[in-house]
Amino acid sequence: MSLDKSEVQKIAWLARLAIDEQDIPNYSVELSNILDLVERMNSVDTDGISPLAHPLELPARLRGDEITEKDQREHFQKHAPLTDEGCYLVPKVIE
Amino acid sequence: MHQSTLAQLSAALESKEISSEELTRLYLERCKKFNDSLNCFITINEDEAIKKAKLADQQRAENKHTALTGIPVAQKDIFCTNGIKTSCGSKMLDNFIAPYDATVVEKMNAAGFIMLGKTNMDEFAMGSSNETSFYGPVKNPWNTDYVPGGSSGGSASAVAARLTPIATGTDTGGSIRQPASLCGITGLKPTYGRVSRYGMIAFASSLDQGGPMALTAEDAALMMNVIAGFDERDSTSAEQQVDDYTKNLNNSIEGLKIGLPKEYFGEGLDSNIAKIVEDGIKELEKLGATCKEIELPNTELSIPAYYVVAPAECSSNLSRFDGVRFGYRCDDPKDLSDLYTRSRGEGFGKEVKRRIMIGAYVLSAGYYDAYYLKAQQIRHLIRDDFQNAFKDVDVIAGPTATGTAFKLNEMIDDPVSMYLSDLYTVSVNLAGLPAISVPAGFDNNLPVGLQLIGNYFEESRLLNIAHQFQQATDHHKAIPEGFE
Numbered sequence: 001m002s003l004d005k006s007e008v009q010k011i012a013w014l015a016r017l018a019i020d021e022q023d024i025p026n027y028s029v030e031l032s033n034i035l036d037l038v039e040r041m042n043s044v045d046t047d048g049i050s051p052l053a054h055p056l057e058l059p060a061r062l063r064g065d066e067i068t069e070k071d072q073r074e075h076f077q078k079h080a081p082l083t084d085e086g087c088y089l090v091p092k093v094i095e
Numbered sequence: 096m097h098q099s100t101l102a103q104l105s106a107a108l109e110s111k112e113i114s115s116e117e118l119t120r121l122y123l124e125r126c127k128k129f130n131d132s133l134n135c136f137i138t139i140n141e142d143e144a145i146k147k148a149k150l151a152d153q154q155r156a157e158n159k160h161t162a163l164t165g166i167p168v169a170q171k172d173i174f175c176t177n178g179i180k181t182s183c184g185s186k187m188l189d190n191f192i193a194p195y196d197a198t199v200v201e202k203m204n205a206a207g208f209i210m211l212g213k214t215n216m217d218e219f220a221m222g223s224s225n226e227t228s229f230y231g232p233v234k235n236p237w238n239t240d241y242v243p244g245g246s247s248g249g250s251a252s253a254v255a256a257r258l259t260p261i262a263t264g265t266d267t268g269g270s271i272r273q274p275a276s277l278c279g280i281t282g283l284k285p286t287y288g289r290v291s292r293y294g295m296i297a298f299a300s301s302l303d304q305g306g307p308m309a310l311t312a313e314d315a316a317l318m319m320n321v322i323a324g325f326d327e328r329d330s331t332s333a334e335q336q337v338d339d340y341t342k343n344l345n346n347s348i349e350g351l352k353i354g355l356p357k358e359y360f361g362e363g364l365d366s367n368i369a370k371i372v373e374d375g376i377k378e379l380e381k382l383g384a385t386c387k388e389i390e391l392p393n394t395e396l397s398i399p400a401y402y403v404v405a406p407a408e409c410s411s412n413l414s415r416f417d418g419v420r421f422g423y424r425c426d427d428p429k430d431l432s433d434l435y436t437r438s439r440g441e442g443f444g445k446e447v448k449r450r451i452m453i454g455a456y457v458l459s460a461g462y463y464d465a466y467y468l469k470a471q472q473i474r475h476l477i478r479d480d481f482q483n484a485f486k487d488v489d490v491i492a493g494p495t496a497t498g499t500a501f502k503l504n505e506m507i508d509d510p511v512s513m514y515l516s517d518l519y520t521v522s523v524n525l526a527g528l529p530a531i532s533v534p535a536g537f538d539n540n541l542p543v544g545l546q547l548i549g550n551y552f553e554e555s556r557l558l559n560i561a562h563q564f565q566q567a568t569d570h571h572k573a574i575p576e577g578f579e
Binding site: 092 | 192194286287288327395398399400402403410414417419420421422433435439443448449453457459470473475476511514526527551
């Protein structure tokens with residue numbers, strides 16, 4: 001497995017990560033090496049084996065649809081980079 | 096006093112031989128004195144700790160205390176601590192003051208533990224050497240040219256150097272056991288779901304588990320009694336009765352059946368390590384255990400499967416760090432997309448970015464079946480291997496790590512080699528089992544750990560065996576030179 005420059009750029013975009021142009025060759029080699037390691041999985045036949053997502057295979061717990069949390073907006077927004085009147089501010093998205 | 100175990104400290108506080116304030120000041124002085132050379136703390140919580148210690152002394156005077164009231168602890172910086180910086184070893188959270196306590200922290204505070212500070216760690220717990228931290232590498236007190244292991248390297252180093260009597264760690268692929276092994280302390284990774292993940296910053300949610308890093312198995316048991324248990328705020332918390340983990344510590348291990356996986360003693364294991372681990376197992380035989388060889392045939396596949404499952408879950412979990420609601424935001428974003436990509440690109444370190452990208456790739460359209468589904472199928476095989484083994488044996492024993500601590504910078508530019516060093520730990524996380532690492536000896540003056548793996552919810556049995564081992568051996572009592 002070898003990822004070329006455009007594939008690295010595509011993955012970085014999917015992951016919403018800005019990466020430096022000069023780092024791409026390194027990422028390309030490192031990510032390809034990791035995928036080579038991962039491909040050792042193909043040495044075993046897993047046809048018919050069910051996937052295991054959760055080690056204890058417990059069913060998801062349900063709870064009543066009731067409000068259990070109190071409003072802590074101000075408390076939480078103290079840690080935000082930029083807020084105004086209870087809203088989180090980001091650059092303009094609609095012209 | 097700083098060489099004491101929790102049980103000894105508890106007795107000293109009870110008999111008024113020392114006050115919590117004196118004890119806390121003693122450990123704080125050590126933390127400050129040695130942090131320059133070891134770098135095991137990101138935050139030292141001096142004022143708050145002394146305030147809490149005074150309160151603990153008052154509670155003891157009024158007889159409103161638990162056995163552990165007034166004993167210092169260090170929390171891995173992955174656990175949210177209300178009003179205190181919680182960085183997860185990342186620039187992304189360098190400015191993050193947690194707005195609430197993790198369940199583990201809440202429970203330890205309620206039991207009266209005094210938090211000395213927050214320990215250094217690999218960034219977002221991704222690493223096996225503690226070199227990926229934004230705050231610089233942690234050093235191993237046995238030799239400061241060497242790594243302490245990771246990701247709970249700060250906790251392991253601090254406990255080994257006696258800067259704190261006990262600490263918390265988290266283990267996603269070995270992050271409690273491997274640094275415990277490399278620093279010569281006792282580290283328990285509980286069964287998945289045994290300890291609440293609420294407020295523990297998520298790396299790979301189906302693997303992450305918090306647990307104790309201590310000087311002895313008895314101390315680990317005392318901490319487990321505080322932190323284990325069901326938590327409705329963690330959707331994968333186990334609704335299973337909690338043992339008194341100290342109850343069976345003194346039981347004999349006569350008749351215990353130990354399985355020795357041949358895959359754990361094959362090539363890839365350093366021969367000196369093999370010898371020390373085998374000697375440790377002989378010690379258990381002297382105590383009445385019997386051994387038999389077993390097979391865990393898919394062990395080799397655990398690393399490739401792990402490096403699909405963990406990055407996939409990490410890429411999903413870490414998508415919350417977007418520069419909008421908390422954490423790092425880049426300067427002058429030109430639009431929303433620039434805000435996201437640059438905040439993440441600048442806020443995350445190299446190893447975290449690598450893993451997020453691997454995760455994004457294996458989950459991307461067209462690749463899901465070949466990678467993620469395949470890895471989950473292998474995960475099933477690995478769990479079945481263990482379950483088959485546990486039909487014949489009570490516990491599984493082997494090395495914790497493939498070697499002793501390695502030198503700083505030795506492996507940092509070779510992620511794949513670093514990943515392969517997790518060979519004996521990751522399969523336990525994939526299967527969700529409990530496992531403990533206990534000091535078993537030294538190779539070239541660097542500690543070697545013996546790993547014991549139990550069946551689901553058998554922490555009590557592991558702690559019993561580890562305690563019996565520590566009654567018969569002295570490895571856990573060794574103190575690194577300069578830290579006596």
